[in-house]
Amino acid sequence: MKIIGIYSTHIGCGSPATFWLNESCMLRPGRPFFIPAWDEEFRLYPMLALRIDHVGKGIPTRFVHRYIRQASVWLHARGMRTLAALTSAGAPLASALAFDSSVISAPFADMNLEQAKAISASMSISSASGQPDEERILQLALPETCDIEDIISSVASRNTLRTGDVFMLPLQDTGIEIAEGQDVEIKLLSPAAGKLLHFNIK
Numbered sequence: 001m002k003i004i005g006i007y008s009t010h011i012g013c014g015s016p017a018t019f020w021l022n023e024s025c026m027l028r029p030g031r032p033f034f035i036p037a038w039d040e041e042f043r044l045y046p047m048l049a050l051r052i053d054h055v056g057k058g059i060p061t062r063f064v065h066r067y068i069r070q071a072s073v074w075l076h077a078r079g080m081r082t083l084a085a086l087t088s089a090g091a092p093l094a095s096a097l098a099f100d101s102s103v104i105s106a107p108f109a110d111m112n113l114e115q116a117k118a119i120s121a122s123m124s125i126s127s128a129s130g131q132p133d134e135e136r137i138l139q140l141a142l143p144e145t146c147d148i149e150d151i152i153s154s155v156a157s158r159n160t161l162r163t164g165d166v167f168m169l170p171l172q173d174t175g176i177e178i179a180e181g182q183d184v185e186i187k188l189l190s191p192a193a194g195k196l197l198h199f200n201i202k
Contacts, residue, residue, distance in 0.1 A: 002165045003103060005047070005076060006151060007093075016151045019097045027101040032200035035180060036099065039079035043175030044104075044184070046123055047168040049074040050116060050148070051108050052161045059156040061149040067161065070108035071116035073186055073196055074168060077102045078175065103168075106186060106196035115191045117148060125176065126183045 003025065007017040027033055035042055051070040059067065076097075083096035111119075152167060178184075178201050186197040 002162070003168060004155060004165065005097065005168045006170060007097075016154055018155065019093060021098045021103060024100055025098055026103045026105055027199070029105075030199075031101075032202045033077065033101060033104060033178075033184075034202050035178065036079065039082045039096070041080040041177060042077055043080055043177050045076045045078060045175040046121070046171040046186070047074045047076050048072075048116065048119060048171055049105070049108070050113075050152075050167045050169070052163060052165040052167070055160065055162050057156055057160040059153050059161070061153045064149040064152045065113040067152070068113040068116060069110065071111050071119060072106045072108045073119065073121045073171070073188065074106055075104040075184070075186070075197070076168060077104070077178075080175075104184075104197065104199060109188065109192055111191055113148065118190065120189045121171075121196065122187045122189060123176075124185045124187075125178070126185075127181060 001023055003021040003023075005019045005021060007019055049072045050068050051072075053067050053069040056067055079096040079099070083093060086093050086096055148167075148169065151169065152161075155161070155167075180202055182201045184197070184199055184201065185195065187193070187195050
């Protein structure tokens, strides 16, 4: 399984800024997220996760919808000081983006691509005392000039997509800074409703 992260959707069509992750980057279900010691600031980025339904390569944009049958909301942790330093140096960004347990996954829900585009969720971050520190509604809003079909078609023009591969597209550009002792919960609001994810930060 490949996890294909989209660094930002605010780009021109045909050349998405991607980063690739493997299964070791996924946090095991039910486990807390331990803040690594190698950076002073970590942020969680809510991501729309789209699961590829069957093998494909060279997929025209008009056929991309045939490859998406499930979606979810995942979180991606990034080491921000390291990321800034690597970006400034023009160096590869993998060490800040693709480290062990940097992807916090949630179960997929059955939905087509149009439903996935309209997905909405609430994300609450609470302190160790249980008092809500922050809660916001996340809405997927991709630029008109670079939509999901463009992104997946562009990646598939150079790489074979296999069943179970996952695309992650950012639902929020700034991310949310995290600290030890917080609890994080994500609830899906539409097209269905229910709790997707709950974990602890240590």
